[in-house]
Structures are given as structure tokens and as C-alpha cells.
Amino acid sequence: MTTSAPRLPKVRASELVGRGWLNTGGQDVTLADLRGKIVLLDFWTFCCINCLHVLDELRELEEQYRDVLVIVGVHSPKFVHEADPVALAAAVERYEVHHPVLDDPDLTTWSAYSARAWPTLVVVDPEGYIVSHMAGEGHRHNVEVLVRELVAEHEAKGTLHRGDGPYVPPAVEARTLRFPAKAVRLPGGTLLVADAGHHSLAELEADGETLVRRIGSGDRGLVDGGPEAARFSEPNGLCLVPEELRGRLGYDVLVADTVNHALRGVRLKDGRVITVAGNGHQYMVGAADNVLPDAPDTADASVPAQRRQKLSSPWDVVWSEQLGAFVVAMAGNHTIWAFDDVRGSIRRLAGTMNEGLQDGPADEAWFAQTSGLAVGADGRIWLADSEVSALRWLEPSTGTATGEAADDTATVTAHTAVGAGLFDFGHRDGAADQALLQHPLGVAVLPDGSIAVADTYNGAVRRWAPAADGDGPGEVTTLARDLAEPSGLLVDVHDDGSIDLLVVESAAHRLTRLRLPARLAGEILDAGAHRTQRPVSEIGAGEVRLDVVFTPATGQKYDDRFGPSTRLQVSASPAELLLEGAGDDVPLERVLRINPAVAEGVLHVTAQAASCDADPRIEFPACHLNQQDWGVPVRVVDGGPEVLTLPLHG
Incomplete structure (x- = not known):
């Protein structure tokens, strides 16, 4: 016997309030307009790889249930650039979003629905009540089960109205x-x-x-x-x-x-x-089937x-002579991989799969949606680490010669040249340890060994140059401005020593050639620093219970075939915010002890919960891993709440 899909107590959905709408033919949309439809609110921001995963997860579901289900994208930006309505319109076109999108630059609707993470999904039934709230990706199965249940329930009640929704496809220019x-x-x-x-x-x-x-x-x-x-x-x-x-x-x-x-x-x-x-x-973090069993292909040979x-969303790839392998920026799970097609291997080279900025040995380093790679003459592998707005590099040990087997024991360490973390960004030149970028996607090595960065959300090309005496953080300057989301760079050196920098100007749909002088320089700019502005959660000093809510969907149970079915990781910035409770454990609830001497900070929480078909008659049960990373800004106040609840699914 199976239980019904998890439902929340009946609460009326809040009105959809923002700056305007896209994909509606210029019309505003209200909840009253959607009465009789199942509404799925997808809180997203277009920088976020997990949000892009959700867009892809929902494509088939959206088409299958188009006459009863209306997906509404609520765009709640992280970066300043994402609050630009022109940039948002381009992103909606770029990612082929085929449903209405509410532009929510001030996070008004985000706050009304108590969203705490990108992405967050909220399901509203045909009578206008919230019935489910889910954070993270991997919820396609849960959503499909819930939609089927709601269709049956409201068709029987006469409250389901079939027909077209408010989506109006925009014109696409050739x-x-x-x-x-x-x-x-x-x-x-x-x-x-x-x-x-x-x-x-x-x-x-x-x-x-x-x-x-x-x-x-x-x-x-x-x-x-x-x-x-x-x-x-x-x-x-x-x-x-x-x-x-x-x-x-x-x-x-x-x-x-x-x-x-x-x-x-x-x-x-x-x-x-x-x-x-x-x-x-x-690749789903923590899943047991990330490598499929051996099976014959169409040529009847082993795959x-x-x-x-x-x-998981490979975003860029370069060849490393020292490693004797291709290096892959695996943006979807915040790691760097090595692919050696000579001996037929692909493996994780660096990164723990935690999202953030942490240097050190490869197996301890944290990355954040690395999206650009380049290799220097000295073998350093340069990274545009987009979500932490950073320029970083990997230092590989001496590997093997080109074409020979890559050395799995080669040591690799991660370093940061520019960047402060997940929530700090801007356009500031000068000393590299104070400089700021905004979601860079591309990187290239210039002839003098300095590094050009496609500083995508600042619409600029920036340059990092090491200190002249080799001691110190180096300097950042601006080579070009007023570009439309530069995402890739290509360097051409001419006989006279001049340099052409070919910029892939993504949002302008073109390649743009910049002529740089042989003696490289740049201007020093300070267009300000920014922090991600999200509603801050107040918590009390002392003991606070962290509770991650997860309930398996209809017909599912916790999947403990390969060990514990849940996992909870907690850390804080600054680390001193947590006196107790940091670390990695199984239960989805934990008592934290908050330092009263720290006024504010960010709690970093990663939760996983695995579930699979509960019917013992199913020989090969379908299994699902639900995962979400939260960065929850908190303010410590006397007498503040003693419970912090995060919905993974429920």
C-alpha cells in the first residue's frame, strides 16, 4: 500500500508580483487567471547550473501536461547583471524557456513564498492552494506523481479546466x-x-x-x-x-x-x-548508478x-600536456575531471562536489560551476570559476608525455588569483587580492603569461598580471568594456607583436576582434563591490535546530540498499559562527550552537535524500536522489527563532 504524495497544510498562494512578464505577449498574469490549472512556480536565476538542470528536467513534463499544467518561471536574480531586463530576456531566449516568466528583481515573490535556494519549486493546485514546496533539482518524478494525483482529484471535483495556458512564444530572429x-x-x-x-x-x-x-x-x-x-x-x-x-x-x-x-x-x-x-x-551526487553496468552497443561490443x-554539464575542455589528458570543467557538480581517451578513462581530478571557493590539494578543493579553462606555457591550468566570480588555477605535478597514460597519482593543487567567494562580486581593478569580477565564463593566456578573463556579467575583458618581482597578489586591469556577455576568448599574435583578442560576444551573437598593443596594459576601474542581496533569516544565539524536511513521493520509500539514504553537511562563513554542529552526518536534522559573538554570516547546508519504488514486486525499482545546497544568510539576534527549516521536499 502506498501513501499519497506529501501535501502541505492548505495555504492560499500569494499573488505573483514583479516588474513585468515575459513570454505572455505583453500581458500580466494573475493567480486568478490560472485558476483551474495546476501551477508550478520555478524560482530560478539564469547563472545557476542547478536551475538550468531543472529547466531541462521539466521540458518533457511541460509538454506532456500542457493542457492542465502551467509552469511559471519566477526569475529572482543573484547577480546585479541578472536584474537587467534585457539580460533576462536574452536568457529566456537562450535557454528556450517555453512558459511565462515573472521578472522578480526585488525578490518580492521569492520572499512571499519563503524561497531560500535556487532552484525552488512550489506547486499550487487548481483552487489556488500551495500543496508542495521543493528545493533543489532531481524532483521530476515527484512533480509528475503530484500532477497526476492533482489531475485525478480536481477532475473528479470539477475544478480542473483543460486548455491552453498564457504562454505566447516570442518571435525569434534568424x-x-x-x-x-x-x-x-x-x-x-x-x-x-x-x-x-x-x-x-x-x-x-x-x-x-x-x-x-x-x-x-x-x-x-x-x-x-x-x-x-x-x-x-x-x-x-x-x-x-x-x-x-x-x-x-x-x-x-x-x-x-x-x-x-x-x-x-x-x-x-x-x-x-x-x-x-x-x-x-x-551525474547525481551520491547516486549509486553514476557508472552504468557493462552492456552491448549496436555493434554488439562492450560499451x-x-x-x-x-x-554533469561539462562546460569547457582543454588539453594538458603535463597530465597527458583532456581536462574538463564539470560545471554541474563543481569539479574538474581528466579524460584520457588513449587508455579509455575518465575520472575526477579535483573538487569535492561542494560548491564554494577553497584552495588546497585537489581532493579537498571546492569549486563553483567552473566554466572556462586555459593552459599556460608552464602547465598551469587556469579556471574561470563563475559562481564564486573567481580566476583560479590548478598546479599539476609533472605528468607523463603526450599520448601516454595520464598519471593517476599526479598531485594537483588549487589556487586563487582573484575572487572572494559565493556572495561577493563587482567590477574593481587594482591589487588582485582586492579585485572583483562578476560571473566570468572564459579565460585565455596572453603572450606575456598574464591572463585575460571574459568577465561575462560585467560585460568586460579583464587582465590579471603577476607582480613584477613575483611576490604579491598581482594586479587586475580592464582591457575592454561594454561587451554583451563575453563568454570565450581566443588569442592571435601577429608578426609585429600586436595581439588580436577574439571575443565570443554571446548575447550579441557575434565574434568581436579587439586589437591589443604589444605592450599590454589596461585601465584601472572601480565600479563598486556587491554582495548577493537575499532576505536574511534571523536565528537565536545558542542552540538552534536545523530541520531539513523530506518525504518520499507516492509509491516511494527511503533507499537504503547501498547505505544510509540521507546525508547532511553543514558549515558556516565565517567558521566562527558555528560553535558546534559543523560537519557531515546522516540525519536530516541537527542541533547547531550559534556563537553570540558573531552578528551575521552564512550557513552552508547540503542535504541529500535517496528514495526508490516501494513495491517489492518491482524487480528493478526506479530510484531518485534529491539534493540541494543552501547558502542561508543569517542574523543572530537575542530571542531569535530556535528552529531553521529547509524544505528539500514536502
Whole structure:
């Protein structure tokens, strides 16, 4: 016998209040307009990889239940740039959001629904009552079960109204490029561009404008084959394969196919595309099936291990000579991976899967949605670590020669050149330990060894240069401003020593060429510092009970086949905020002891809960991992609340 899906006590949904609406043909939408429909509010922000995962999770569900379910995206921004209505409109187009979106720059509706994390999902029934509140990704199954239950219940009551919702598709302008992400120079002098908005690759003449050919049909999907049949889904990173490996591997360019959670190889002579790593499914932190069992493919041979490995939104890829492997920015779970296709291995190189900024040995370092990579002449691997608005680097030990097996024992350490953490950003030049970026997505090494950064949300190209005497944090300057979301950089050096910096100007749908002088310099700017502004939760000093609410969906039970089904990690910034209660344990509740001497800070909470089909007659039960990371700003006040509740699902 199964229980019904978890429901909240009947509470009326708050009105949807914001600056305006997108995807409605210019019309405002009220809850009264949606009466009779099941409404799913998706609180998101377009910088957030977990939010993008949810958009993808909901696509099929949205289409299947389009006559009864209305998804409303409530865009509640983290970064200043995301509060720009023009930038939001571009993001809605970029990510193919096919439902109404409420622009909530002041977090008015976010606060009314007590959202504490991106993403958060709230389900409202056809009579206007909130029936479920979920944080994080991985809730597709729970939402589908709940929608089916609500359809049956309200159809029987006569309160369900079938028909079209308020979504009005916007006009889409035809362009050669649509939200391009990265570019590489091909051996013949042409340019290959990851044309993310067209789900394809575009080869352009050296002028960066004239289309030579397109690789990929332009339809979203994961299909191998020739240039007209192959499909990608929002490809981002591109890397030329070392010349000596191209014949051996059978492809010339490696592509980070982000939404497909895959790495694809492209053979330039005929445009043929093959999948070389990833199985098209997302790696879920803590799940038991992130590597699928051995199975025959269509050629009746064993599928290689790297093809059975789940990945999570690979965003960029570079070749490391020292490691003898491709290095992959695995943005979806905040890690860096190494892919060696000679010996057929793919493994985590650095990162714990916790989101944040922490330097040190690879297995202890924290990253945050790394989205850009570049390798220096000294072997350093430079990172644009977007969610912590940081420029960072990995220092690998001496590995093995090109084409030989990568050394799994090679030590790698993480370092930070610019960046303060998850909640601090801005546009400030000067000493690197005081400089600020805003969600950078690209990075390139300049001829003098300094680093150019595509400072995406500041619309700028910035430069970090080490201190002249090698001692100190170095200096940050601004090379160019007023760009439209630069996301990739390509360096061309001319015979006279001048430098062309080719900028992939994503939101302007073009490549832009900047001429830099041989003697590199830049201007010093200070456009201010910012902190993410979210409602602060008041808590009391002393003992505070942290309670993460999770209830398995209909027909599901806690999944303890492979050990404990739940996990709770807690830390704080500053660390002194927590006198007791930090660390990693199984139960989803914990008593924290809050330091009365610390007035405010951020509680970092990561919760996981696994569930699977409860019916013992099912031989292969469907299992689901629910996970969410929260960064909860708190203020410590006398007599403040003694309980902090975070809804994972319930």
C-alpha cells in the first residue's frame, strides 16, 4: 500500500508580483487567471547550473501536461547583471524557456513564498492552494506523481479546466550565430564556434563572420553521425586534439556538449560526430548508478567505460600536456575531471562536489560551476570559476608525455588569483587580492603569461598580471568594456607583436576582434563591490535546530540498499559562527550552537535524500536522489527563532 504524495497544510498562494512578464505577449498574469490549472512556480536565476538542470528536467513534463499544467518561471536574480531586463530576456531566449516568466528583481515573490535556494519549486493546485514546496533539482518524478494525483482529484471535483495556458512564444530572429559560447582556430585558419543557441557547431572564415559549414542539424538531441544528422544540446567548450593523437583517436576536436552531459568528438574532414564520453544522463551526487553496468552497443561490443560514465554539464575542455589528458570543467557538480581517451578513462581530478571557493590539494578543493579553462606555457591550468566570480588555477605535478597514460597519482593543487567567494562580486581593478569580477565564463593566456578573463556579467575583458618581482597578489586591469556577455576568448599574435583578442560576444551573437598593443596594459576601474542581496533569516544565539524536511513521493520509500539514504553537511562563513554542529552526518536534522559573538554570516547546508519504488514486486525499482545546497544568510539576534527549516521536499 502506498501513501499519497506529501501535501502541505492548505495555504492560499500569494499573488505573483514583479516588474513585468515575459513570454505572455505583453500581458500580466494573475493567480486568478490560472485558476483551474495546476501551477508550478520555478524560482530560478539564469547563472545557476542547478536551475538550468531543472529547466531541462521539466521540458518533457511541460509538454506532456500542457493542457492542465502551467509552469511559471519566477526569475529572482543573484547577480546585479541578472536584474537587467534585457539580460533576462536574452536568457529566456537562450535557454528556450517555453512558459511565462515573472521578472522578480526585488525578490518580492521569492520572499512571499519563503524561497531560500535556487532552484525552488512550489506547486499550487487548481483552487489556488500551495500543496508542495521543493528545493533543489532531481524532483521530476515527484512533480509528475503530484500532477497526476492533482489531475485525478480536481477532475473528479470539477475544478480542473483543460486548455491552453498564457504562454505566447516570442518571435525569434534568424542569425548566423545564436548565443555562441566558445571558439577555436582550426589548422586551416578558419574558426570553429560552439553555436549553443543553434545546438550545433559553426565553421566560419577567418573574418569571423562568413559561414563555411554547419556541423549538427540544429535540433536539440544526442545523435551521432554526419554533419546534417548529428545533434547537440547547447555545446560550449571546444578543444583541438593534439596533432599526434588525431589519427589514433579518430577525431580532431573535442566538444563539451553541456546539456547532453557528454563529450563529443568531431572529425573535420567530413564533419562526422561521435560520442566519446558520457551516456547522456546527469551525474547525481551520491547516486549509486553514476557508472552504468557493462552492456552491448549496436555493434554488439562492450560499451567502453567512459561511455557508461554519467557526467554533469561539462562546460569547457582543454588539453594538458603535463597530465597527458583532456581536462574538463564539470560545471554541474563543481569539479574538474581528466579524460584520457588513449587508455579509455575518465575520472575526477579535483573538487569535492561542494560548491564554494577553497584552495588546497585537489581532493579537498571546492569549486563553483567552473566554466572556462586555459593552459599556460608552464602547465598551469587556469579556471574561470563563475559562481564564486573567481580566476583560479590548478598546479599539476609533472605528468607523463603526450599520448601516454595520464598519471593517476599526479598531485594537483588549487589556487586563487582573484575572487572572494559565493556572495561577493563587482567590477574593481587594482591589487588582485582586492579585485572583483562578476560571473566570468572564459579565460585565455596572453603572450606575456598574464591572463585575460571574459568577465561575462560585467560585460568586460579583464587582465590579471603577476607582480613584477613575483611576490604579491598581482594586479587586475580592464582591457575592454561594454561587451554583451563575453563568454570565450581566443588569442592571435601577429608578426609585429600586436595581439588580436577574439571575443565570443554571446548575447550579441557575434565574434568581436579587439586589437591589443604589444605592450599590454589596461585601465584601472572601480565600479563598486556587491554582495548577493537575499532576505536574511534571523536565528537565536545558542542552540538552534536545523530541520531539513523530506518525504518520499507516492509509491516511494527511503533507499537504503547501498547505505544510509540521507546525508547532511553543514558549515558556516565565517567558521566562527558555528560553535558546534559543523560537519557531515546522516540525519536530516541537527542541533547547531550559534556563537553570540558573531552578528551575521552564512550557513552552508547540503542535504541529500535517496528514495526508490516501494513495491517489492518491482524487480528493478526506479530510484531518485534529491539534493540541494543552501547558502542561508543569517542574523543572530537575542530571542531569535530556535528552529531553521529547509524544505528539500514536502
